[in-house]
Amino acid sequence: MKTKIKIFKGDITNIHVEAIVNAANNTLLGGAGVDGAIHRAAGPKLLEECKKLGGCNTGEAKITKGYNLNAKFVIHTVGPVWYGGKNNEEELLASCYRNSLELAEKADVRTIAFPSISTGAYRFPIEKAVNIAMCEIKKFVEKNDTIEEIIFVLFSEKDYLLYKNKVKEIFGFEI
Ligand code: ADP
Numbered sequence: 001m002k003t004k005i006k007i008f009k010g011d012i013t014n015i016h017v018e019a020i021v022n023a024a025n026n027t028l029l030g031g032a033g034v035d036g037a038i039h040r041a042a043g044p045k046l047l048e049e050c051k052k053l054g055g056c057n058t059g060e061a062k063i064t065k066g067y068n069l070n071a072k073f074v075i076h077t078v079g080p081v082w083y084g085g086k087n088n089e090e091e092l093l094a095s096c097y098r099n100s101l102e103l104a105e106k107a108d109v110r111t112i113a114f115p116s117i118s119t120g121a122y123r124f125p126i127e128k129a130v131n132i133a134m135c136e137i138k139k140f141v142e143k144n145d146t147i148e149e150i151i152f153v154l155f156s157e158k159d160y161l162l163y164k165n166k167v168k169e170i171f172g173f174e175i
Pocket of ligand 1: 010011012013023024032033034035037038079115116117118119120121122123124153154155156159
């Protein structure tokens with residue numbers, strides 16, 4: 001495995017990477033949380049481009065330019081709302097990570113940052129979500145080495161520590 005996995009505590013809009021992933025909603029027209037922060041930092045041209053995309057299904061992903069962000073691209077993915085786990089939420093969250101990474105690979109992205117998809121307003125239990133995130137990342141990096149660096153950006157200390165411990169458990173190294 002050549003890809004570096006990193007964990008960062010802070011605001012994803014400040015990270016210097018080629019692509020940042022947005023935890024968007026089905027309309028792709030902006031929202032609260034990380035979605036709102038990304039649209040504010042990217043500026044109104046991001047919304048203009050998003051309006052042309054015709055929304056996005058849950059579990060899928062679409063790519064736009066990054067406009068005023070440091071990042072060249074934003075990969076918008078729509079995580080599932082947690083309804084207790086009987087609506088295929090786990091598989092849909094896994095496909096958010098998979099589809100985002102596949103789009104990044106197609107766009108020749110070498111560095112990418114993810115937020116904790118679905119664990120805010122969409123209420124996905126974070127302990128389950130972090131496990132899904134890391135397992136999907138591991139599967140991807142085992143067969144792909146075009147992406148050099150994957151950074152998880154967490155807002156709270158609690159989430160940061162959960163991700164940090166999970167990296168140790170899944171990848172077997174300390175960060
Ligand atoms: P979702 O609707 O997919 O649950 P949210 O934006 O509500 O998305 O929350 C996802 C996670 O992103 C939460 O843990 C939230 O604290 C975090 N978050 C919110 N704003 C930012 C930001 N600017 N940078 C990184 N993470 C953020």
